[in-house]
Amino acid sequence: MYPRISWPNNKKFAFTIFDDTDRANLKDIQLVYEYLDKLGFKTTKSVWITKGNRPHESSGVTCDDKKYLDWLLGLKNKGFEIGYHNTTYHSSYREEIKEGLKQFVKMFNQNPNVMANHSANQENIYWGSHRLSGSRRVIYNILTRYKKNRFYKGHDDSSPYFWGDLCKEYVTYVRNFVFSDINTLKCCPYMPYQDPEKPYVNYWFASSEGHNVNVFNKCLSNKNQDQLEEEGGACIMYTHFADGFCKNGKLSEQFKIQMERLSKKNGWFVPLSTLLEFLKKENKTQIISNSQRRALEWKWLFDKLILGST
Numbered sequence: 001m002y003p004r005i006s007w008p009n010n011k012k013f014a015f016t017i018f019d020d021t022d023r024a025n026l027k028d029i030q031l032v033y034e035y036l037d038k039l040g041f042k043t044t045k046s047v048w049i050t051k052g053n054r055p056h057e058s059s060g061v062t063c064d065d066k067k068y069l070d071w072l073l074g075l076k077n078k079g080f081e082i083g084y085h086n087t088t089y090h091s092s093y094r095e096e097i098k099e100g101l102k103q104f105v106k107m108f109n110q111n112p113n114v115m116a117n118h119s120a121n122q123e124n125i126y127w128g129s130h131r132l133s134g135s136r137r138v139i140y141n142i143l144t145r146y147k148k149n150r151f152y153k154g155h156d157d158s159s160p161y162f163w164g165d166l167c168k169e170y171v172t173y174v175r176n177f178v179f180s181d182i183n184t185l186k187c188c189p190y191m192p193y194q195d196p197e198k199p200y201v202n203y204w205f206a207s208s209e210g211h212n213v214n215v216f217n218k219c220l221s222n223k224n225q226d227q228l229e230e231e232g233g234a235c236i237m238y239t240h241f242a243d244g245f246c247k248n249g250k251l252s253e254q255f256k257i258q259m260e261r262l263s264k265k266n267g268w269f270v271p272l273s274t275l276l277e278f279l280k281k282e283n284k285t286q287i288i289s290n291s292q293r294r295a296l297e298w299k300w301l302f303d304k305l306i307l308g309s310t
């Protein structure tokens with residue numbers, strides 16, 4: 001069972017979004033955020049600090065782009081939150097990460113409170129099979145042929161990609177598990193939690209699966225919205241707003257319909273770290289126990305194998 005929360009201002013549930021910045025371009029992303037703002041949603045947009053300078057598979061606009069940065073600062077002024085998605089779209093070494101974090105603070109006048117690892121990057125912290133422990137890690141390693149066991153090094157202090165100490169210094173909340181259920185809090189009632197096995201991360205949070213427009217809209221179906229409200233839960237939707245939400249200068253009609261319906265409900269629509277700060281105060285047991293960790297990992301592994309959650 002998960003605890004029934006008394007949300008601030010008599011709100012019935014909470015809803016926020018973590019937008020992974022992959023593939024974003026300024027023009028399209030502006031349309032998405034104008035719409036969110038119009039409906040009263042204040043959510044979290046992640047950024048890359050600098051342009052890459054090595055070969056890479058993924059890309060997207062970065063804070064090196066002056067127009068984009070100005071727009072981000074305006075977004076922050078409106079009450080949205082700026083989160084962190086590593087230094088850039090390819091792996092960065094410790095010194096580059098350190099420089100990037102300093103730049104983030106300089107640009108946004110605050111630490112990057114919330115972050116998610118970018119799956120292509122080797123400096124990812126506790127990523128790949130390191131997300132799991134015990135037999136879950138063994139299963140995951142066998143399924144991925146140990147590839148994801150060796151690749152990710154952000155927590156390994158013998159690696160040039162190590163930045164665990166900097167993560168602890170700069171970042172408060174890091175994302176781990178993503179579930180298919182709209183009610184993230186029901187799937188992970190402990191969040192934000194500390195995991196003694198992962199000491200370089202201050203607190204972990206989970207998310208609900210909405211990685212592109214179709215999955216997002218499905219997760220936000222009328223039935224699921226009503227469920228979230230009835231359960232008095234919290235949804236942290238994880239998405240890429242560059243993936244299908246805007247086509248030829250137009251927003252997805254279904255996205256507009258689902259968001260407008262949600263906006264009329266009595267929900268608490270705040271940025272991710274505002275929600276997590278609130279939950280941290282509500283949550284009496286912040287350090288996850290072995291049995292809680294086990295349950296969470298099995299649940300995610302099941303979701304991942306059956307439903308393909310990230």
Ligand SMILES: [Zn+2]
Pocket residue numbers: 020021022085117118119
């Ligand atoms: Zn990414």
